[in-house]
Amino acid sequence: xxxxxxxxxxxxxxxxxxxxxxxxxxxxxxxxxxxxxxxxxxxxxxxxxxxxxxxxxxxxxxxxxxxxxxxxxxxxxxxxxxxxxxxxxxxxxxxxxxxxxxxxxxxxxxxxxxx
Amino acid sequence: xxxxxxxxxxxxxxxxxxxxxxxxxxxxxxxxxxxxxxxxxxxxxxxxxxxxxxxxxxxxxxxxxxxxxxxxxxxxxxxxxxxxxxxxxxxxxxxxxxxxxxxxxxxxxxxxxxxxx
Numbered sequence: 001x002x003x004x005x006x007x008x009x010x011x012x013x014x015x016x017x018x019x020x021x022x023x024x025x026x027x028x029x030x031x032x033x034x035x036x037x038x039x040x041x042x043x044x045x046x047x048x049x050x051x052x053x054x055x056x057x058x059x060x061x062x063x064x065x066x067x068x069x070x071x072x073x074x075x076x077x078x079x080x081x082x083x084x085x086x087x088x089x090x091x092x093x094x095x096x097x098x099x100x101x102x103x104x105x106x107x108x109x110x111x112x113x114x115x
Numbered sequence: 116x117x118x119x120x121x122x123x124x125x126x127x128x129x130x131x132x133x134x135x136x137x138x139x140x141x142x143x144x145x146x147x148x149x150x151x152x153x154x155x156x157x158x159x160x161x162x163x164x165x166x167x168x169x170x171x172x173x174x175x176x177x178x179x180x181x182x183x184x185x186x187x188x189x190x191x192x193x194x195x196x197x198x199x200x201x202x203x204x205x206x207x208x209x210x211x212x213x214x215x216x217x218x219x220x221x222x223x224x225x226x227x228x229x230x231x232x
Contacts, residue, residue, distance in 0.1 A: 032218055043206055043223040051218040105158035
């Protein structure tokens with residue numbers, strides 16, 4: 001079975017400060033990990049993914065995420081947050097040994113960047 | 116290029132009625148997925164189509180839910196005898212191939228917001 005946890009329902013940060021959104025996962029095999037962002041009344045937009053290789057993954061809009069196998073984590077980071085980064089963020093995992101191709105999502109973390 | 120499109124964007128129906136939700140995947144994508152986003156359940160997988168293979172229906176919550184994909188492109192999710200707990204945003208996604216073991220990214224449409232009165 002595969003599962004994802006996002007321990008924070010909401011993260012508040014001042015504009016210009018670093019932003020971190022936490023994600024931990026559980027899979028039987030090796031994980032494929034994804035981050036998506038959702039703006040109000042919009043679908044999910046892909047930010048970045050980890051498949052293999054370098055543990056630091058860079059994605060869209062200046063976001064990056066670090067894969068940590070020992071801690072089973074894949075935290076999303078941005079060095080300097082913008083007000084426009086305020087949105088709902090979802091971490092997702094797929095177990096590479098599981099049949100099918102479905103993603104399992106975390107509960108989401110709402111990010112509020114204050115000016 | 117064009118992304119995943121879904122219609123209608125909003126649907127309000129009465130309890131007991133049937134509804135059909137449509138998804139047009141990205142051109143050239145052979146895999147198509149339906150997810151449901153609701154307040155109580157978060158984002159949950161419903162069904163997955165890959166090429167001509169039998170769909171993975173493991174996420175469908177009841178036999179009132181069904182989906183088909185015609186011609187390997189457009190998909191329709193049908194909910195029969197709708198209940199209030201079916202109220203949610205239904206999201207469709209597509210990916211290039213979606214074969215088991217691949218790493219394709221799933222790209223999502225804007226969703227259909229279903230409200231069952």
